[in-house]
């Protein structure tokens with residue numbers, strides 16, 4: 091399949107980095123790199139810690155940068171100490187939310203089922219979802235990558251309509267490549283993104299799968315981005331470490347044009 095008709099999305103995942111003041115400084119640095127340049131070839135998103143959202147939304151005004159959160163709870167409100175609802179994000183102007191990141195699954199007990207609840211709540215509130223799926227190193231070595239990623243995708247999308255799917259991006263993030271400096275080869279990334287697209291075709295339709303943006307994430311950086319982004323099934327990147335360095339993030343955005 092060709093990726094010519096799909097939206098390319100380059101999203102930074104800042105994780106638990108940057109205080110509000112540091113966040114504003116980083117947005118300024120990114121804007122210094124990209125403001126006034128043609129970035130129409132891709133959408134640029136900064137997914138930032140909850141406490142940074144308000145100041146980052148303000149700092150991004152008048153730029154091409156959209157703002158996302160890094161997680162969301164599935165209930166509308168209630169006694170969930172420490173949690174943030176989709177309506178809260180929506181009301182302050184957040185557009186995107188990352189759901190199901192492997193660090194949430196690994197350190198905070200998230201399951202495919204809670205990922206599904208979060209996806210549905212975010213979509214119902216009008217947020218765009220960056221849904222993360224990906225295999226552990228042991229699962230790749232066992233040769234079950236396709237099965238793992240297919241199951242994660244199917245459960246996460248249960249009860250999501252074809253119309254709602256238009257607001258979903260899937261990020262294929264092999265867990266062994268996240269923050270390790272060990273990137274999937276462009277062939278590996280393309281192959282698994284193709285598996286995800288085939289799963290979505292089976293769940294919805296060929297047209298829905300063809301229209302779906304599928305990102306690769308896992309040690310994407312200024313050096314390897316162009317090769318990864320050139321693959322037919324790779325429609326963008328979810329970028330951790332390199333999104334914290336404005337010049338590197340700008341190189342990745344340029345590679346996506």
Ligand code: PEP
Pocket residue numbers: 103263267268269270271307308309310328329330331332
């Ligand atoms: C991520 O956190 O989604 C990620 C891909 O991180 P890194 O780019 O640092 O591997």
